[in-house]
Amino acid sequence: MARAIRFHHTGGPEVLTLEHVEVGEPGPGQARVRHTHVAVNFIDIYFRTGRYPHPLPAGLGSDAVGVVEAVGEGVDVVKPGDRVGYLLGPQGAYSDLRVMPAEVLIPLPDGISDRSAATLMMKGLTAQYLFRQVFPLQGGETILYHAAAGGVGLVACQWARAIGVTMIGTVSTEAKAEAARAHGCTHVIVTAGMGPGELAREIPKRVRELTGGRGVPVVFDSVGQDTLMASLDSLQPRGVLVSNGTTSGPVLVDTTLLAVKGSLWLTRPAMLHYATPRAKMLEMADELFAHVLAGRIRGEPQQVFRLEEAAAAHRALESRQTTGATVLTV
Numbered sequence: 366m367a368r369a370i371r372f373h374h375t376g377g378p379e380v381l382t383l384e385h386v387e388v389g390e391p392g393p394g395q396a397r398v399r400h401t402h403v404a405v406n407f408i409d410i411y412f413r414t415g416r417y418p419h420p421l422p423a424g425l426g427s428d429a430v431g432v433v434e435a436v437g438e439g440v441d442v443v444k445p446g447d448r449v450g451y452l453l454g455p456q457g458a459y460s461d462l463r464v465m466p467a468e469v470l471i472p473l474p475d476g477i478s479d480r481s482a483a484t485l486m487m488k489g490l491t492a493q494y495l496f497r498q499v500f501p502l503q504g505g506e507t508i509l510y511h512a513a514a515g516g517v518g519l520v521a522c523q524w525a526r527a528i529g530v531t532m533i534g535t536v537s538t539e540a541k542a543e544a545a546r547a548h549g550c551t552h553v554i555v556t557a558g559m560g561p562g563e564l565a566r567e568i569p570k571r572v573r574e575l576t577g578g579r580g581v582p583v584v585f586d587s588v589g590q591d592t593l594m595a596s597l598d599s600l601q602p603r604g605v606l607v608s609n610g611t612t613s614g615p616v617l618v619d620t621t622l623l624a625v626k627g628s629l630w631l632t633r634p635a636m637l638h639y640a641t642p643r644a645k646m647l648e649m650a651d652e653l654f655a656h657v658l659a660g661r662i663r664g665e666p667q668q669v670f671r672l673e674e675a676a677a678a679h680r681a682l683e684s685r686q687t688t689g690a691t692v693l694t695v
Contacts, residue, residue, distance in 0.1 A: 366385045366386065366387055366388065367385070367386050367387075367388045367460050367461055367462035367463060368383060368384075368385060368460060368461045368462075368672060368673075368695075369383070369384055369385075369386045369424055369457065369459060369460035369461075369463075370382070370383060370384075370424065370425055370426070370459035370460065370672065370675045371383075371384045371386070371422055371423065371424055371425075372413060372421070372422065372423060372425065373421055373422040374421060375413060375414055375415035375421070376413070376414065377414075378413070378675075378676035378677070378679040378680050378683075379676060380413065381413065381425070381459075381675050381676045381679065383672070383673045383675075386460070388462050388463060388464060389464065390435065390437070390464075391435055391436055391437035391440075391464050391467075392437045392438070392464075393437050393438040393439050393440075394437060394438075394439055394440060394466060394467055394468070395436070395437040395440070395464050395465065395466060395467055396433050396434075396435065396436045396437065396440055396443055396449075396464070396465055396466075396467040396470060397433070397434045397435045397436075397462065397463070397464050397465075398429075398431045398432065398433055398434065398449060398451075398462070398463060398464075398465055398470070399431050399432050399434050399461065399462050400429045400430065400431035400458070400460065400461050400462065400463070400695045401430060401431050401432070401479040401483075401694075401695055402429065402430050402431075402479050402480055402482075402483035402666075402692050402693070402694060402695065403426055403428070403429040403458050403459055403460075403483065403672065403692060403693040403695060404426070404428035404429065404458075404483050404484065404486060404487055404488070404690065404691075404692050404693075405426070405670075405675075405678045405679070405682060405691040405692060405693060406426075406427070406428055406487050406488075406516065407515075407516075407610065407612060407682060408427070409425055409426055409427075409459075409679070410679060410682065410683060412425060412456060413425060413679065419456060423456055423457075424455075424456050424457030424458070424459060424460065424463075425456055425457070425458070425459045425675070426456065426457065426458030426459040426460075427451075427452060427453065427454065427455075427456060427458055427487070428450075428451070428452045428458055428483075428486050428487040429450065429451065429458040429483065429486075430448070430449065430450040430451075430473065430479045430482045430483045430486065431448075431449065431450075431479070431695075432446065432447070432448055432449070433445050433446065433447045433449055433470070434462075436467060437467070440467040442467050442468060442470065442643070443467055443470050443472060447470075447472055448472070448473040448479065449470040449471060449472055449473060450470075450471050450473055450482045450483070450486040451465060451469045451470050451471060451486065452469075452471075452486045452487040452490060452636070452640075453469045453636070453637065453640060453641070453646070454466055454469040459672065459675055459693065460672075460695075461672065461695040468643050469643075469646075471486070471646065471647065471650045474654050474658065476658050477654060477657055477658070480665065480666065480692070481657070481663070481664045481665060482664075483666065483690075483692045484516070484664035484665060484666050484689075484690035484692060485520065485653065485657065485662075485664040485690075487636075488516045488517045488520050488664070488690060489520050489653040489657075489662065489664060490636070490640060490646075490649050490650065490653060491517045491520075491609075491636065492517055492520045492521045492524045492653075493524075493649045493652055493653055494634070494636060494639040494640065494649065495521070495585055495607060495609060495634070496521065496524055496525070496528070496530075497649075497652065498639050499607055499609075499632065499634045499639070500582075500583045500585075500605055500607060502525075502528060502530050503528075504528045504529035504530060505529060505530070506530050506531070506581075506582060506583070507530075507531040507532075507533065507575070507576055507581055507582075508525070508530060508531070508532055508533065508581055508582070508583050508584070508585065509533045509534075509535075509568075509572055509581045509583075509584040509585070509596070509599050510522075510525075510532050510533070510534050510535070510550075510584075510585045511534075511535045511584070511585065511586045511587055511588045511592050511596070512535065512536070512587050512588055512610075512612070513532065513534025513535060513536055513541075513545040513550050513553065514534070514536045514537075514541035514542070514544045514545045514688050514689065515587070515688075515689070516687075516689055516690040516691065517587070518534065518545065518587075519544065519545070519548045519688075519689045519690075520662060520664065521585070522534065522545055522548035522549040522550040523548050523549050523656075523661065523662040523663070524656065524662060525549060525550070525551075526548075526549030526661075527549075527656055527661040527662065531551045531552070532549070532550045532551050532552070533550075533551065533552045533553075533554065533571075533572055533575055533581070534550040534552070534553050534554070535553075535554045535555075535556050535568060535588075535592070536553055536554070536555055536556070537555070537556055537557055537685060538555065538557055539555055539557075540688070541555075541688055542555050544688050544689065552571075552575055554567070554568055554571050554572075556568070560591075561590070561591045561592075561594070564591060564592055564594075564595045565594035565595045565598065567595075568592070568595035568596075568598075568599060569595055569598035569599045572599040573599075579601055580599055580600050580601040580604065581599055581600060581601060581604065582600070582601055582604050582605065583600075583604060583605045583606075583607060584596040584599055584600060584604070584605075584606050584607065585607045585609055586606060586607065586608055586609065586610070587609050587610025587611075587612060588610065588611075588612050588613050589608065589610060589611035589612060589613045589614055589615060589616050590611065590613045590614030590615060590616060590617075591613035591614070592613070593616055593618070597622065597623075597626050597629060598626065600626070600627060600629055601627065602627035602628060602629075603627060603628050603629070603630070604627065604629055604630070605629070605630040605631075605632065606629060606630065606631045606632070607632055607634065608631060608632065608633045609633075609634060616633075618631060664690065665689075665690075666689070666690045666691060666692040667687065667688050667689035667690060667691070668681060668687050668688075668689075668690075668691040668692075669691075669692055669693075669694060670691070670692075670693050670694070671693065671694055672693045672694065672695050674693070675693060678691055678693060
């Protein structure tokens with residue numbers, strides 16, 4: 366039997382309950398993994414609230430690390446005793462034990478702890494595909510990155526510094542500004558108390574001051590609705606808006622606006638399309654782990670909750686009380 370967080374209807378954090386569920390033997394192509402740490406990501410809230418529909422009742426979470434206990438027939442990519450992490454596959458990571466498709470498991474190298482890996486699987490590989498695939502940064506660029514002190518943001522700050530990119534980051538408080546700077550963000554814009562209108566005025570103004578009036582070639586925007594106009598007005602002609610999240614609400618764009626503001630490009634990427642097939646996912650992980658082992662990127666959770674405190678973790682995340690990564694210990 367496994368202890369697992371489940372929810373039977375969508376709603377607030379209170380819908381999350383700790384239950385005991387049966388976990389069988391792994392079938393062909395599967396592996397049973399005993400978790401040590403489970404990552405909490407903002408996308409989990411979308412599933413809990415129903416923004417991303419999912420059959421109910423359901424488990425929650427897509428990102429965890431642990432040890433392989435058993436493998437099913439035909440599995441040769443992992444073996445019992447291997448330390449692994451994952452970020453793809455079915456929902457249900459908020460648990461201490463589960464059966465997973467073996468092909469989504471990523472072996473963890475010596476020198477990277479479970480605790481560190483739990484902060485980096487989803488967040489580090491998100492930074493990888495945003496910076497190295499969606500808009501392949503070469504070094505020397507100046508970029509705008511919203512929510513620079515979030516879980517992905519603090520990894521992105523370090524990745525930008527590692528490859529010689531100047532990051533302009535937005536954050537909501539002075540404390541988060543300090544965290545972003547400490548992780549490598551070059552310039553920080555604090556947006557405390559600003560509504561969408563003020564964001565649309567102040568962020569592009571500051572970006573153009575920092576870039577000699579040119580603007581930036583790319584904006585990475587995980588905030589969404591509230592920062593849309595600020596993002597568009599910070600771009601150079603033919604610049605790219607990477608809409609990689611919607612924490613403030615969905616992004617709706619009249620494409621005529623893209624032409625008026627400089628023949629801009631807009632993309633809404635998803636990890637699945639950049640981290641498959643398996644060979645690509647492992648290549649991405651190798652690049653991330655190389656940075657970590659060389660000391661260029663570090664990952665430690667800033668907030669730690671027990672598995673049974675998943676609802677409290679969600680409350681903290683939704684209220685923007687968190688900085689960096691949040692994990693559940695099992």
